Amino acid sequence: MAMTLGSPALPDLSARILEDPSEKLWALETRSSSYVLRVDGNGVLRNLFWGARLGGGDYADAAFAAGSEEYPGWGGPVFVEAGLKLTRADGVRDVVLRYHSHRQPDPDRLVIRLKDCNEEIFVNLHYRVFEDYDLLGKRVAVENRTSQSITLESAQSGVWRLPPADSYRLTHLAGHWGAELRLAQQPIQPGMIVLDSRRGKTSHRANPWFAIDEGGRADEDRGEVWFGALAWSGNWKLAVERTDAGDVRVVGGMNTFDFAYPLAPGESLETPHFYGGYTSGGFGQASRNLHRFTRNEVLPDRASPQLRPVVYNSWYSVYFDVNESLLKRVADRAAPLGVEVFAIDDGWFGERNDDTAGLGDWHTNPEKFPNGLGPVIEHVNNLGMKFGIWIEPEMVNPDSDLYRSHPDWVINFPGRPRSESRNQLVLNIAREDVKEHLFQTFDKLFSDHKIEYVKWDMNRDITEPGWPGVAPEAQRTLWVEYVRSLYELLDRLRESHPDILFETCSGGGGRVDLGIIARSGQIWTSDNTDPLDRLKLQHGFSLPYPPKIMMSWVTDVPDSHNGRTTSLKYRFLVSMMGSLGLSVALEKWPEEDLDYAQEMIALYKEIRETVQHGDLYRLASPWQGETTANQYVAEGGGQSVLFVFRHSQQFRERIPPIRLMGLDPNASYLLRPIDDKLSGGARAVSGAYLAAHGLALDLVGDFDATAVVIDRAN
Ligand code: GLA
Numbered sequence: 001m002a003m004t005l006g007s008p009a010l011p012d013l014s015a016r017i018l019e020d021p022s023e024k025l026w027a028l029e030t031r032s033s034s035y036v037l038r039v040d041g042n043g044v045l046r047n048l049f050w051g052a053r054l055g056g057g058d059y060a061d062a063a064f065a066a067g068s069e070e071y072p073g074w075g076g077p078v079f080v081e082a083g084l085k086l087t088r089a090d091g092v093r094d095v096v097l098r099y100h101s102h103r104q105p106d107p108d109r110l111v112i113r114l115k116d117c118n119e120e121i122f123v124n125l126h127y128r129v130f131e132d133y134d135l136l137g138k139r140v141a142v143e144n145r146t147s148q149s150i151t152l153e154s155a156q157s158g159v160w161r162l163p164p165a166d167s168y169r170l171t172h173l174a175g176h177w178g179a180e181l182r183l184a185q186q187p188i189q190p191g192m193i194v195l196d197s198r199r200g201k202t203s204h205r206a207n208p209w210f211a212i213d214e215g216g217r218a219d220e221d222r223g224e225v226w227f228g229a230l231a232w233s234g235n236w237k238l239a240v241e242r243t244d245a246g247d248v249r250v251v252g253g254m255n256t257f258d259f260a261y262p263l264a265p266g267e268s269l270e271t272p273h274f275y276g277g278y279t280s281g282g283f284g285q286a287s288r289n290l291h292r293f294t295r296n297e298v299l300p301d302r303a304s305p306q307l308r309p310v311v312y313n314s315w316y317s318v319y320f321d322v323n324e325s326l327l328k329r330v331a332d333r334a335a336p337l338g339v340e341v342f343a344i345d346d347g348w349f350g351e352r353n354d355d356t357a358g359l360g361d362w363h364t365n366p367e368k369f370p371n372g373l374g375p376v377i378e379h380v381n382n383l384g385m386k387f388g389i390w391i392e393p394e395m396v397n398p399d400s401d402l403y404r405s406h407p408d409w410v411i412n413f414p415g416r417p418r419s420e421s422r423n424q425l426v427l428n429i430a431r432e433d434v435k436e437h438l439f440q441t442f443d444k445l446f447s448d449h450k451i452e453y454v455k456w457d458m459n460r461d462i463t464e465p466g467w468p469g470v471a472p473e474a475q476r477t478l479w480v481e482y483v484r485s486l487y488e489l490l491d492r493l494r495e496s497h498p499d500i501l502f503e504t505c506s507g508g509g510g511r512v513d514l515g516i517i518a519r520s521g522q523i524w525t526s527d528n529t530d531p532l533d534r535l536k537l538q539h540g541f542s543l544p545y546p547p548k549i550m551m552s553w554v555t556d557v558p559d560s561h562n563g564r565t566t567s568l569k570y571r572f573l574v575s576m577m578g579s580l581g582l583s584v585a586l587e588k589w590p591e592e593d594l595d596y597a598q599e600m601i602a603l604y605k606e607i608r609e610t611v612q613h614g615d616l617y618r619l620a621s622p623w624q625g626e627t628t629a630n631q632y633v634a635e636g637g638g639q640s641v642l643f644v645f646r647h648s649q650q651f652r653e654r655i656p657p658i659r660l661m662g663l664d665p666n667a668s669y670l671l672r673p674i675d676d677k678l679s680g681g682a683r684a685v686s687g688a689y690l691a692a693h694g695l696a697l698d699l700v701g702d703f704d705a706t707a708v709v710i711d712r713a714n
Helices: 056-062 282-299 324-337 374-382 401-404 432-448 470-497 531-541 568-575 591-613 687-692
Strands: 017-020 025-029 033-039 046-053 086-089 099-108 110-118 121-130 135-144 150-162 167-176 182-187 191-197 209-214 225-230 235-242 248-255 261-263 266-268 274-279 310-315 343-345 386-391 453-456 500-505 521-524 550-555 581-584 615-620 625-631 639-648 668-673 683-686 704-712
Touching: 017 121, 017 135, 025 110, 025 121, 033 274, 046 150, 046 274, 110 432, 121 615, 135 261, 135 282, 150 225, 150 274, 150 386, 167 235, 182 639, 209 235, 209 248, 209 282, 225 235, 225 248, 225 282, 261 266, 261 470, 261 521, 274 282, 274 521, 310 324, 324 374, 343 453, 343 639, 374 386, 432 470, 531 581, 531 615, 550 568, 568 581, 568 591, 568 639, 568 704, 581 591, 591 625, 591 639, 591 704, 683 687
Parallel strands: 310 343, 310 581, 343 386, 386 453, 453 500, 500 521, 521 550, 550 581
Antiparallel strands: 017 025, 025 033, 033 046, 086 150, 099 110, 110 121, 121 135, 135 266, 135 274, 150 248, 150 261, 167 182, 167 209, 191 235, 209 225, 225 274, 235 248, 615 625, 625 639, 639 704, 668 683, 668 704
8 A cells, every 4th residue: 555755645544564665665554553664765674663553644754763774784884683694605794785675465464675785695574464463473584696605694583673762671581491481571771681592492491582661661451562472493582682872672583693504596594483563551462462363373273273172191190100001090080070181191102111211212112001002092082082192202312222223313413422311312303314204103103093182292402413414514504404394394293183282392381482383282381380380480471372272280289399288279270271281190089189170170161262262361460479360351251260369378468359351341240259269259240340349359378269250141
């Protein structure tokens, strides 16, 4: 859609991409944001604005701003983090990018082609507008059309620049194994903050998501927040920089650390997708936008979203000691509770009696399963449940038949020491033969058995990243090719077995990002299942990622991580805020616990559409006080569910009434408490009352919890 710069006539505001061809000015429009780009007199593409939606004629005004270079190459006086850095075969390292051309393949997409000022090195900047979610997508393709090879040292997915302001605050997620995805906040001072992974996977340590607000002005419910998420499951980097000019920029993409990607003449490299959004509705709205976007545009079931099943998993109950008769007995107890998928975790294959052996030998252990997996699967199916299984395809134990026959398949620098972690080495899945072997192995496993759920694990970092057999100058492409091969393998297996639901896991949440989420419908959030710790981990998870894919198991007490004992109710309610699972020693449970679990699973099924496909409002944060409260509102507003947790109590203070959000003030709602903790009990109240007065809940002592189902009555 064309508009005229400075013209009093308003452009067609229904268009998502507004263009002024004479000025080479574009405005990318979502419901409530604008992103304005312009080519300056020197041919430099500049970002002029990203923030709240501008009025029609005002784009012209934005054009008076100098802005900053949208995607700088490292050449000339560029001292900020560049988008592109390269070395040519002749040693020349300068690259100066200028506007070349542009096209709009459809109403939501814009491609701006940049070219080096001298040579045929092109950078295509791909933009996509996701109007309904207030999000934009960016990715880049770098093409070498010169006659000499070049080596890319940085090819970032994009740069997000915020409007100049005095102070900005960065919110991100940080942690380690068993404590991943925890909230971290810091001011953005002059200099650079680098969030990254150098571990070959997304990592427990940091997550490729950011949110920025001005000087801490935004909170959960209000204020401007700029945020973004990178879809890449290998080494990544977000460089958050406050420049000499006072600009704040976030440059993100594949990590530049140990990165070198040669491009022969005619070759190109595509970067991962980098999504960014703006909202004036605080961190809560930023999350809701990302959740809806992920459910409807990213997940494998995006075309017709499916509810996630209730899963039983054997891990925390028996660890490696799985066998046919035990599993059948446990399945007999799981089915009447309402479990829908019965999954065997580690220990079912090869000589896998602990974590020292067997990885790589993906055939059933004959002592544990003398008749193969068939009888267990049949038993599980006859009980009305689907059968699921754990695998860790990318790994091998040196003590395995696979390693003994293919010692050359692992990632290593020949002749150098190589680190083992959990007694395992990493297979080089970038090699065609390894990738094909894995495809054949798992294609056969899934074809020979009725497997409908797969938990795909990856339990260590990549170290000593050598790729024996390829030329020295291509060695570092391993970081990229490993991830591409992983995606290819998952895509091929999903295509051959479309009915399998894949859960991704990496020692818990070590590989959580929008790249892997596009290929697996579920995430194992953390190996830490203590419900109090989980409130914080799940809070962090929910900042970028939707509750629907957040697998959360009820486990036995005392907790295996920290020895804490909490009630079954507390544990169930924490797990019911995501995708519910159980990993408990059911054969040891007393009748009353089995009855209670049955009740809670039935309740979960009643509210799961609301939890999994609804909007999440984080009413009280576990980081801020002694109470956590989360509310979910179903699409269409017919049902809402409130979960409230008291962490501990000192003195005799009551928790303040919890005020609800996202409801219609004029509607009447029926309150259905799950127990006697709601002051006033079951009754009908107005949406206005719930928002203004809120619900008083009688939670006392340590680890008390409740939930209220709220159904719209009119
Ligand atoms: C990882 C996973 C666990 C479990 C074990 C099995 O630690 O996160 O859930 O599957 O591996 O070895």
